[in-house]
Amino acid sequence: MLSVVVLISGGGSNLRALLDAAADAEFPARVVAVGTDRPEAEGLEHAEEFGVPTFEVALSSFGSREAWGDALLEQIQLWRPDLVILSGFMRLLPPAVVAALAPNLINTHPAFLPEFPGPRAVRDALEAGASESGASIIVVDNGVDTGPIIARERVAVVPGDNETTLHARIKPVERRLLIQAVLDIANGTLDLADAALSGRRAITPEESRP
Incomplete structure (x- = not known):
């Protein structure tokens, strides 16, 4: 079973479609967590509806993009995902984050x-x-x-x-x-x-x- 973390910034329509698909017991992947850079991201409601844990790492809480990226990566890696999906995630990931997750990182x-x-x-x-x-x-x-x-x-x-x-x-x-x-x-x-x-x-x- 493929474990997936999805990162969103907005409404999460792609996330919703993936959650709907994964609700089928025969679908070979599960969304284990949903992360965002915006606490007001509407797509978090989809995760909550399906009982999927969420996390937020806001860029404004950090002094640099690199420090933000380190914190984001730490949250992602807690879930040990096989795949990370950027779906309407409106931030460019720092190179260190890309290097840590690649190639299992799609957009x-x-x-x-x-x-x-x-x-x-x-x-x-x-x-x-x-x-x-x-x-x-x-x-x-x-x-x-x-x-x-x-x-x-x-x-x-x-x-x-x-x-x-x-x-x-x-x-x-x-x-x-x-x-x-x-x-x-x-x-x-x-x-x-x-x-x-x-x-x-x-x-x-x-x-x-x-």
């Missing part, structure tokens, strides 16, 4: 990486006039959404889209990709160490179109 992103990295991905796609955006799952490295891509899928931008409507269509894809990635990791069909070493990136049906 969800609402764009078809390497297009539109960063925290404004949906808005950036619209402002660029893109006809497509997407969702991606990556292995975390020290860059901003620059790690090896393990899954991604296109989502069309439709006339009249705004940030809210486009993001609403991306989220279900992001959730599905995340749950499948966790399944693949738990079942051994996706090796994160191999992905990190090879810089592997997923080839999707969209990319293989003639």
Whole structure:
């Protein structure tokens, strides 16, 4: 059974989907703890509903990002997770934290990486006039959404889209990709160490179109 710690900063819709999936006794992973950098993160309510322990490590409580990272890492390691998921976690982890958790550290992103990295991905796609955006799952490295891509899928931008409507269509894809990635990791069909070493990136049906 794969043990998972999820880090969130906001509503936790991906977390909720993962908790729902893990409620099935045959799902090969369990969320053992949920952490946040914001005590007001709405997603903590999902963890509480499912009886999953939570922890908070706020950056404002520390004198440096490195000290914050050390405290965050200590909280994560208390749970001895096999996998850590950044899901709407809006802080860049210090290199020491990435090094300690890698390669078993993945991130969800609402764009078809390497297009539109960063925290404004949906808005950036619209402002660029893109006809497509997407969702991606990556292995975390020290860059901003620059790690090896393990899954991604296109989502069309439709006339009249705004940030809210486009993001609403991306989220279900992001959730599905995340749950499948966790399944693949738990079942051994996706090796994160191999992905990190090879810089592997997923080839999707969209990319293989003639």
